[in-house]
Amino acid sequence: GKVPASSIIASAPSDKNLDAWRELGCRTTHCNLEVLQESTLVFLATKPHILPGVLQEIHPAVGPHHIVVSLAAGVTLQTLQWLLPAGTKVLRLMPNLPCVVQAGAMVFTRGSGAGDEEAALLKSLLCSCGLCEEVPESYINIHTGLSGSGVAYVYLFAEALAEGAVKMGMPGGLASRIAAQTLLGAAKMMLESGEHPAKLRGDVCTPGGTTIYALHQLEKGALRATVMNAVEAATNRACDMAED
Amino acid sequence: SRAVPFAGVLAAHKITASSPDTDLPTVSGLRKMGVNFTVSNKDTVKSSDVLFLAVKPPIIPFILDEVGPDIEARHIVVSCAAGVTISSIEKKLSTFCPTPKVIRCMTNTPVIVREGATVYATGTHADVEDGKLLEQLMASVGFCTEVEEDLIDAVTGLSGSGPAYAFTALDALADGGVKMGLPRRLAVRLGAQALLGAAKMLLESEQHPGQLKDNVCSPGGATIHALHFLESGGFRSLLINAVEASCIRTRELQHLADQEKISPAAIKKTLLDKVKLESPSLSVASASKVSLFTSKS
Numbered sequence: 001g002k003v004p005a006s007s008i009i010a011s012a013p014s015d016k017n018l019d020a021w022r023e024l025g026c027r028t029t030h031c032n033l034e035v036l037q038e039s040t041l042v043f044l045a046t047k048p049h050i051l052p053g054v055l056q057e058i059h060p061a062v063g064p065h066h067i068v069v070s071l072a073a074g075v076t077l078q079t080l081q082w083l084l085p086a087g088t089k090v091l092r093l094m095p096n097l098p099c100v101v102q103a104g105a106m107v108f109t110r111g112s113g114a115g116d117e118e119a120a121l122l123k124s125l126l127c128s129c130g131l132c133e134e135v136p137e138s139y140i141n142i143h144t145g146l147s148g149s150g151v152a153y154v155y156l157f158a159e160a161l162a163e164g165a166v167k168m169g170m171p172g173g174l175a176s177r178i179a180a181q182t183l184l185g186a187a188k189m190m191l192e193s194g195e196h197p198a199k200l201r202g203d204v205c206t207p208g209g210t211t212i213y214a215l216h217q218l219e220k221g222a223l224r225a226t227v228m229n230a231v232e233a234a235t236n237r238a239c240d241m242a243e244d
Numbered sequence: 245s246r247a248v249p250f251a252g253v254l255a256a257h258k259i260t261a262s263s264p265d266t267d268l269p270t271v272s273g274l275r276k277m278g279v280n281f282t283v284s285n286k287d288t289v290k291s292s293d294v295l296f297l298a299v300k301p302p303i304i305p306f307i308l309d310e311v312g313p314d315i316e317a318r319h320i321v322v323s324c325a326a327g328v329t330i331s332s333i334e335k336k337l338s339t340f341c342p343t344p345k346v347i348r349c350m351t352n353t354p355v356i357v358r359e360g361a362t363v364y365a366t367g368t369h370a371d372v373e374d375g376k377l378l379e380q381l382m383a384s385v386g387f388c389t390e391v392e393e394d395l396i397d398a399v400t401g402l403s404g405s406g407p408a409y410a411f412t413a414l415d416a417l418a419d420g421g422v423k424m425g426l427p428r429r430l431a432v433r434l435g436a437q438a439l440l441g442a443a444k445m446l447l448e449s450e451q452h453p454g455q456l457k458d459n460v461c462s463p464g465g466a467t468i469h470a471l472h473f474l475e476s477g478g479f480r481s482l483l484i485n486a487v488e489a490s491c492i493r494t495r496e497l498q499h500l501a502d503q504e505k506i507s508p509a510a511i512k513k514t515l516l517d518k519v520k521l522e523s524p525s526l527s528v529a530s531a532s533k534v535s536l537f538t539s540k541s
Contacts, residue, residue, distance in 0.1 A: 198454025216484050225475035 002125055011035045036061035041121070043093075044070045051075050055083035062088055067118050069093050069108070073144070074242035077111040077137055089114040091122060094140050095129070096147045104130030105147040109137040141242065145235030153230055158183060262288040289314040294322060294377065301325040301501060305336060312340035320345045320374050322364075326400055327498035330367040330393055343369040347378050350396050351386075352403050360386030361403035365393035397498070401491030409486055410439060 005025030011032050012018050018028040029035065035042060036058050046054055051072045062068065067089045070080050080090045090111035098104045106126055110119050119134050126132040135143070158179040165175035190197055205212045260280040275281050282288055289295060289311045299307055304325050315321065315337055321344060323333055330348045337344035346367030354360050362382040366375045375390055382388035391399065414435045421431030446453055461468040474480075 196452050196455045196458070199452040202452065216481065216488075219481035219484060220478060222476060222478045222481070224480070225472060225478075228472050228475060 002128055009035050009038050032058050033061050036066065040065055041067045041125075042069065044068065044072060046072060048072045048074050052079075052083060055080070059084060064088075067091070067114070067121070069122060071095065073148075074238065076242065077109065081111050081113070087113045089118050091118060092137065092140060093122070093126075094143050094148060095126075096143075097151050099129040102129050104132075105143075106130060106132045107135045107139060107143045108132070109135055109140060141235050141238035142231075144238040145231040145233070148238075149234040150231070153227065154183060260288045260291050285311050286314055289319070293318055294320045294381070297321065297323045297325060299325065301328050301497070304328050304333070308333065308336040312337055315341045315344060317341065317343060317345075320347060320370065320377070322347045322349055322378060324349050324351055326350070326404070327397075327494055327501055329498065329502075330365060332502070334367055334369075345370040345374055347375060348393060348396065349378065349382065350399050350404055351382065353407050355382075355385040358385045360388075361399075361406070362386060362388040363391040363396060363399045364388070365391055365396060397491045397494040398487075400494045401487040401489070404494075405486070405490040409483065414439065 006027065008021070008024075008026040009029060010018060010021040010026055011029045011034065013030060021028050027038075032054060044051060044054065051070070062085050064087065068080070068084060069091045071093050073094070075092075077090060077092055080092065081088065084090060088111075091108050091114050092111070093106060093108040095104050095106040099106065106129065108119070108122055108126075123132050123134065158176070161179040161182070162172060162175035165178070166172050170178075186200075189200060193200065201215070205215065260282060261274045262282045262285050264283060264285075280291075285307065295311070297304060297307055304323065319341075321333065321337065323330075323346070328348070330346050333346045333348070334344055337346070344367075347364050347370050348367070349362055349364035351360050351362040355362070360382070362385075364375065364378055364382070366372075379388050379390065414432065417435035417438070418428060418431040421435065422428055426434070442456075446456060449456060451459075457471070461471065
């Protein structure tokens with residue numbers, strides 16, 4: 001709600017991707033150059049292998065007033081700056097899926113041409129979609145492993161929780177909703193209390209109670225190490241893919 | 245184990261220790277500290293107000309039978325024997341004294357360096373002041389607090405056995421140090437100091453151990469890499485398993501003792517003979533137990 005829809009113009013080769021934008025009241029076009037002409041802040045949201053072509057296409061229309069934000073996974077600031085006019089204000093943004101429900105986790109990093117003003121602008125626009133933090137470029141792949149892919153880990157965990165409940169006799173639909181709400185609630189407590197998750201965990205564990213018995217099972221299964229492995233694997237894969 | 249004359253709380257000459265076997269190294273150690281020594285349990289009881297029963301659990305019934313007749317209302321009987329319940333001690337003593345004051349405690353070996361972890365539970369006739377007296381004594385050799393008796397098994401699993409877990413960890417840490425090039429003595433010294441320091445930090449901090457751990461783990465650094473290995477090995481669950489196993493075993497042993505399944509043959513015959521020697525005035529019940537034993541030989 002920070003920017004009126006009419007101030008937004010979206011471009012795509014075919015109409016199928018543009019309907020959603022039109023429905024929101026945004027202007028649309030099939031011409032990338034038109035976006036550059038009409039806008040100051042430009043988001044590049046193409047697949048990584050398409051991006052170099054698009055950058056070459058818009059190169060002549062990019063000026064010192066433009067702020068170019070790339071969402072393409074694995075395309076480095078160095079590559080972006082190489083393919084755009086020297087001194088262009090370039091930033092790289094890595095969101096995650098829950099941005100679509102305004103509960104996203106986003107990190108961005110600035111290129112050499114981008115200053116505090118551009119960073120502040122981006123942050124103020126994006127924080128309406130969730131958490132938005134500026135980071136050094138080296139954290140972008142880690143963010144992928146933690147939160148980009150991390151969303152899938154949570155879905156897996158939620159599914160497993162629900163299955164456990166189904167095994168114990170609860171209907172699947174209900175179990176699923178409760179599992180999701182449990183994750184949501186726990187996450188909310190973590191964010192709002194600022195307390196260390198270990199402390200919050202301890203607060204739930206009454207001596208000899210159900211929770212500590214369950215946690216023991218999780219520890220026996222080396223859940224922590226497995227999760228660390230997952231974040232590491234996704235991060236490493238992001239690094240590998242970036243080099244391709 | 246070496247007794248510590250309650251560091252500053254109680255003068256050594258006010259302490260009397262007794263043991264049937266005078267050849268034990270503990271005896272000469274106690275004598276050196278200025279503690280009064282006797283071979284007679286009866287003399288000890290007569291000259292003392294607080295009686296620490298520091299014998300192995302199977303011996304407790306025999307000791308209680310021996311000293312029972314001399315127990316008076318003023319006496320506070322403190323048992324440190326693992327798995328021996330307050331009610332079993334009260335039951336034994338009540339044949340001699342109607343309201344025996346019994347306190348059960350569970351301590352651990354680092355009392356000998358004044359860093360013990362002790363808990364106690366007070367029996368039916370022990371007053372608040374009696375508990376506080378014990379607490380004052382044990383607090384001089386470490387941490388001491390009162391608990392409900394039903395938690396004592398868990399305490400055994402955690403801090404009773406705990407030093408053994410720590411020694412095992414320290415041995416392994418030292419191995420790690422040696423593997424990476426440190427001389428053994430230095431590795432042991434550094435490992436021990438690391439655990440000592442960490443424990444001290446935790447005790448003096450308001451922070452959760454998880455937070456303290458995070459404070460040591462710089463991003464992408466050495467420590468987090470190491471911790472990942474620990475997690476992969478199920479380090480946490482191993483420790484949970486250990487505490488649980490020790491606690492459960494304590495309960496098992498207590499259960500066995502309650503059913504008197506521990507055979508007298510498990511008790512050193514020489515020890516029992518000495519107990520028999522010093523107590524000419526045994527009650528009938530225990531005399532039959534002792535004679536049963538001697539007729540077996």
